[in-house]
Amino acid sequence: MKDKVLNLLGIAKRAGKLTTGEEKTIESIRNQSAKLVFVASDASNNTSKKVRDKCSYYNIPLIDKYSNMELSQATGASNRVALSIADSGFSRKMLELMEKGK
Template sequence: MNKIKLMNSLGLAASANKIFVGTKLIEKIQDKKINLVIIATDISATQYKKITNKCNFYNIKYYDNLLSGIEISKSIGKNNIKNVGLQDFNFIKLIINNI
């Protein structure tokens, strides 16, 4: 895994407005409009359980233990982000190739 390329890929997806975070991410998961979720390594146990349960229930692939919350936040240009969801298959392919 190349962290720098993964962070750059997330930044590219964020600049194209293809990333969802926070409550919008939960809504998009429930609407089955998210295809990949990346969870930070330093997320709280309750938030981790909430996100993983939603992803498992709606059959959405997720990755954890890849990047810290600081690295995710830095790559997408926001503060205090612990998980991100992607909708676009081209960006998902790019990110999976960098994992």
């Protein structure tokens, strides 16, 4: 299950539907282009709280099951703790896979 979501992250990156980095992710949440947000499970408390609060305020789903290393490897970007998906198709499928994995 985990691998499928991470594979989809890589595909979303290649499709140009992924925003990486804390500031750009928060910006995408604010302008509501983010359909789904990932924050690394090992992100700092400050970063994690900031992203969680924004997602909660704008009612955007958040996934925090993956480590910084897993997210970085899946997207080919180094040391990324926050990512957002700007495509409802990708986000729907990832949420579906996360639900099945519970």
